[in-house]
Amino acid sequence: MARPCSSSGGLVVLFLSLCSIFLIVDSTDTKKPLIDAKLLNSKIQVKQTYKVGPEEQYKSVQAAIDAVPEGNSQWVVVHVKAGTYREQVVVPENKPYIYLRGNGKGKTTIVWDECSIDNTKSATFNLEASNFIAFGVTFKNNAERDLPNLARNQSVAAKVSGDKVAFYHCGFYSPHNTLFDHRGRHYYESCYIQGNIDFIFGRGQSLFQSCEIFVLPDGRNDILGSITAQNRKSEKCTSGFVFLKGKVYGVGEVYLGRANEPFSRVIFANTYFSKTISPVGWTNWSYSGDTKGLMIGEHDCHGPGGDPKHRAEWARQFSKEEVEPFLGVDFINGSEWLPVYY
Numbered sequence: 001m002a003r004p005c006s007s008s009g010g011l012v013v014l015f016l017s018l019c020s021i022f023l024i025v026d027s028t029d030t031k032k033p034l035i036d037a038k039l040l041n042s043k044i045q046v047k048q049t050y051k052v053g054p055e056e057q058y059k060s061v062q063a064a065i066d067a068v069p070e071g072n073s074q075w076v077v078v079h080v081k082a083g084t085y086r087e088q089v090v091v092p093e094n095k096p097y098i099y100l101r102g103n104g105k106g107k108t109t110i111v112w113d114e115c116s117i118d119n120t121k122s123a124t125f126n127l128e129a130s131n132f133i134a135f136g137v138t139f140k141n142n143a144e145r146d147l148p149n150l151a152r153n154q155s156v157a158a159k160v161s162g163d164k165v166a167f168y169h170c171g172f173y174s175p176h177n178t179l180f181d182h183r184g185r186h187y188y189e190s191c192y193i194q195g196n197i198d199f200i201f202g203r204g205q206s207l208f209q210s211c212e213i214f215v216l217p218d219g220r221n222d223i224l225g226s227i228t229a230q231n232r233k234s235e236k237c238t239s240g241f242v243f244l245k246g247k248v249y250g251v252g253e254v255y256l257g258r259a260n261e262p263f264s265r266v267i268f269a270n271t272y273f274s275k276t277i278s279p280v281g282w283t284n285w286s287y288s289g290d291t292k293g294l295m296i297g298e299h300d301c302h303g304p305g306g307d308p309k310h311r312a313e314w315a316r317q318f319s320k321e322e323v324e325p326f327l328g329v330d331f332i333n334g335s336e337w338l339p340v341y342y
Helices: 037-043 061-067 320-326
Strands: 003-008 011-016 021-026 048-052 076-080 083-086 089-091 098-101 108-112 125-127 132-135 138-141 158-160 165-168 171-173 185-189 192-195 200-202 205-209 212-215 225-230 240-244 247-250 254-259 265-269 295-299
Touching: 037 098, 037 132, 048 061, 061 076, 061 089, 212 225, 225 240, 225 265, 254 265, 254 295, 265 320, 295 320
Parallel strands: 048 076, 076 098, 083 108, 089 125, 098 132, 108 138, 125 158, 132 165, 138 171, 165 185, 171 192, 185 205, 192 212, 200 225, 205 240, 212 247, 225 254, 240 265, 265 295
Antiparallel strands: 003 011, 011 021
């Protein structure tokens, strides 16, 4: 667990259990420390690097992943040089401890254009392994747009099924079902996520820290798009989506999320909402069950779309005490496995 070890002159030293590393933060400075590739590289003890690029040994991302030994137990880097890699990528369950390092969001892009009734089949990037980190990579599904009522228009940019997974400064693009946050504990820091219909969905236990969410226009007339569709089915389930200190904006009008299961859990906290957020905020379209078990709502959000007066009657405005257990990496046990975090 992360813990303060000393305090002097506004300096707090945090020791992290992973690889016996530490991060120093000046608590007197209102600016947060920059989590960049240089910092991540210094915190992860890497034994081997697989380079991907036109002039490198591996020409595709999948070829480099395939070269990682099965049952890998030490961190390796798959360094994907700047460029566009048109391929579907699968990181199988038996290949953990991969650090996928790009040259920057928008500079290193993995793209495919698949539509399917099967979310897994459509995914540009399918992560089944645990203990995975990505930095500076864009994941994109360029499937045909403006056909949202057709089942084949499910077009996942990334499916994340592993446990203890972190994405730093990554981008996720698709018109529909962009990020399938399937299962496991996940951390998204300073990421950009774009879509219009249920574009962050699944039953993951995930913290979205300082992320930007951009809403595309929704081609339907009778149903607004939803940012989230969270699949928590049981009160005992630890899953949920928590969005902290981010920004939501875009084109048209959208719901923050829809009730998808009896215990769906989605919290937006300290987040800016543009006027693209529908005044009602949330919807239970296609869900006819009881709303008493839902944990869906907002805390201390702001902006022109943040007025709570007309929100759905079952959506909540959480108190500080109610959301305190969710507003940090403890929600995902992150101090036990994240290399760096705020």
